[in-house]
Amino acid sequence: MRVLVVEDQTALADSVARVLRREGMAVDVAYDGTTALERTAVLDYDVVVLDRDLPGVHGDDVCRTLVAGESSSRVLMLTASGTVAERVEGLGLGADDYLPKPFAYAELVARIRAVARRTRPAAPPVLMHGDLRLDPAQRIATRAGARLALSPKEFAVLEHLLTGQGRVVSAEELLDRVWDEAADPFTTTVKATINRLRAKLGAPPLIVTVARAGYRI
Numbered sequence: 001m002r003v004l005v006v007e008d009q010t011a012l013a014d015s016v017a018r019v020l021r022r023e024g025m026a027v028d029v030a031y032d033g034t035t036a037l038e039r040t041a042v043l044d045y046d047v048v049v050l051d052r053d054l055p056g057v058h059g060d061d062v063c064r065t066l067v068a069g070e071s072s073s074r075v076l077m078l079t080a081s082g083t084v085a086e087r088v089e090g091l092g093l094g095a096d097d098y099l100p101k102p103f104a105y106a107e108l109v110a111r112i113r114a115v116a117r118r119t120r121p122a123a124p125p126v127l128m129h130g131d132l133r134l135d136p137a138q139r140i141a142t143r144a145g146a147r148l149a150l151s152p153k154e155f156a157v158l159e160h161l162l163t164g165q166g167r168v169v170s171a172e173e174l175l176d177r178v179w180d181e182a183a184d185p186f187t188t189t190v191k192a193t194i195n196r197l198r199a200k201l202g203a204p205p206l207i208v209t210v211a212r213a214g215y216r217i
Contacts, residue, residue, distance in 0.1 A: 001116055001156070002026045002043070002177050006036040006062065007051045007078070016049065019105045020112070023139070024156035026180040033057025037065060045073045046116045046177075049108075050095070052079040060093055067094030074115040078103070113137055127162040129217050132206060134162055143201060153178060154197050157190075161207065161217045170214035 003025050007013035010031055017027045028043070030036040033054040040048065040062075048066065052059035063075055077095040079086060091098055096115045099108060113136055117125065127134040131144040136159055141148040150158065156178045161169055171190040179189070194215060198207055208216050 001046045001112075001160075002028075002180075003112065004028050004030060004036065004039055004043075004045045004048045004073075006030045006033070006048060006054065006059070008032060008054050009051075016105070016108065020109065021180075022152060023109055024152035024159070024178070025112075026156075026176075026178050028180055033059060033062045036062050040066060040071060040073060043176075044071075047074045047076060047112050049076050049078060049112065052077055063093045063095055074118060076108075076111055076115055110137065127159065129162055129206065132162075132201070134159055148200055150197070150200060153193055154200070157193050158197055161215060164216065166216055168210045168214045168216045173214070 001024075003020055005013050005016050005020070005027060007016065007029075008031050013029050013031060017029050020027045028039060028045075030039055034056040036048070036050070036054070037057060039045075048062075050059050050062060054062065059077065059079075063077065066073055066075060074097075075095040076097045076099060077091075077093075078099055078101060080101045086098075086100075096118060097111050099111055125135075125137060127136070132141070133143075134141045134155075139155065141150055141155060141158065157174055160174060160177055174190050175187075194207060194209075198205060201207070206217055210216060
């Protein structure tokens, strides 16, 4: 899952990014509304975590721009005000969800995953394929009832492949959705992660390599 965190409090933004990365998400950060619009113009994020009170371009205007441009990104709006009127106003701008500050990181992660499931087609909360079961909310993966010890990136790659429901997913797409902007496009990290996943998933093999195209479940 690719997430953009837009927050002008740098310490909070960086802290949120670290938490989401530990959850296996690919996270970019913008500290103002202008940068947020530049990033969303070139990248299709699954979720934009958007502070309302931003310098430069206000968070409300960033939200309006995303909605007017028919962006597929889901917007989770953050604000220091938690009044009902503020929440109604934020949702009226087109935000998919609204979370007042201060918030618990566990709730933020849960809300991000919830709004991400509203993408088309909607992904089920628990992903299944044969004897493989993946629960993103609980961060648990099992095969034939045995729990799999997956790293955050291995878990995220498997989640993206399962969400594809048999669709061929290119290495470039995995790099874009699972890693972030700091990832080297010429790296072999996707192939290495796939190889580790295959070893942990065991037999019979579940991940198929499609020559010159990518991977699929």
